[in-house]
Amino acid sequence: MWRAVLVGCRLLRPVSAAAAGPLRPQRLPPVAGAPRRGCAAARGAGGGGAGALGAVAERRQAADTVLPKFNIDFVVALLRQENAKDICVIQLPPEIKYCDYFIIVSGSSTRHLHAMAHYMLKMYKHHKEESDPHTQIEGKETDDWLCIDFGSIVIHFMLLETREAYELEKLWTLGSYDDQLAQMTPQSLPEDFIFGLTPNSSDHLETRTECNC
Amino acid sequence: SITGACRAIQKLTRVRVVDNSALGNTPYHRPPKCIHVYNKTGVGKVGDRILLAIKGEKKKALIVGHKMPGPTMTPRFDSNNVVLIEDNGNPIGTRIKTPIPYILRQKGEFSKVLAIARNFV
Numbered sequence: 001m002w003r004a005v006l007v008g009c010r011l012l013r014p015v016s017a018a019a020a021g022p023l024r025p026q027r028l029p030p031v032a033g034a035p036r037r038g039c040a041a042a043r044g045a046g047g048g049g050a051g052a053l054g055a056v057a058e059r060r061q062a063a064d065t066v067l068p069k070f071n072i073d074f075v076v077a078l079l080r081q082e083n084a085k086d087i088c089v090i091q092l093p094p095e096i097k098y099c100d101y102f103i104i105v106s107g108s109s110t111r112h113l114h115a116m117a118h119y120m121l122k123m124y125k126h127h128k129e130e131s132d133p134h135t136q137i138e139g140k141e142t143d144d145w146l147c148i149d150f151g152s153i154v155i156h157f158m159l160l161e162t163r164e165a166y167e168l169e170k171l172w173t174l175g176s177y178d179d180q181l182a183q184m185t186p187q188s189l190p191e192d193f194i195f196g197l198t199p200n201s202s203d204h205l206e207t208r209t210e211c212n213c
Numbered sequence: 214s215i216t217g218a219c220r221a222i223q224k225l226t227r228v229r230v231v232d233n234s235a236l237g238n239t240p241y242h243r244p245p246k247c248i249h250v251y252n253k254t255g256v257g258k259v260g261d262r263i264l265l266a267i268k269g270e271k272k273k274a275l276i277v278g279h280k281m282p283g284p285t286m287t288p289r290f291d292s293n294n295v296v297l298i299e300d301n302g303n304p305i306g307t308r309i310k311t312p313i314p315y316i317l318r319q320k321g322e323f324s325k326v327l328a329i330a331r332n333f334v
Binding site: 097138139141142143144147148149154165166167168171176178181183184 | 299315318322331
């Protein structure tokens, strides 16, 4: 099941701000035929310096995301304008009914992250119509991880150390084959666990909690 | 002795930590228990913050599933699942293996917990 995720999930290579050219046009001309898929390059530790890309992955015609104007290209263009480092855009398959695009961005300092987040929110508010839901910035009290959820796009602003610690790119691209998931010790059911047993016998629950401790 | 699930998570309920934080997974002779629910009523449902006592320390946590049946078309779990959280909302663990309900997305600012989750329900 998750093979489909690997195949369908497109990871666009992290683009460093240095390689950003002029702002891309908002609407890419419709491409006849299947769009080229970007090679999945799971971002290694500290390998953020992807540098100049030779073949830029041509993304699919930006589908309707939140708004007709506020789509993924616009978001990425804004991030580049803000000197965001290591923009990593992951397109999720529709089986994961979470969002369409998952963006992870690094900033140079706490203030940079806050500025970027507030700027994104401002542009969203500027472009949205009345019927669209409001969005809030999550993680305003933290100093290393902020997050904005725009319905079909989710943007995470993190510092570099936080990014290395959580490795969200690996989780969302590799799916079940993620190494941190594999390292988690699997919890096994206790021997006397019977499915459907009502929790009135004290043995059943006690052994379960012992196993989980 | 154990009663059935009549109120979801309240003070002194034993909970199960489902992320891969060190604090949640190292064995201890007492299970983690809720000592306070940050709610007007003392009952915590999915998406509420609680205070846990783990290994002699106090830690905030987020409820991601409970045994009590909730509103229709919401999942009911076989254990009271909880994810450890810092005071500022950052999750302490880095991965969550158990399924997480989608309601958390609309509930509040829990995108970070959803970001480290693996599968959704």
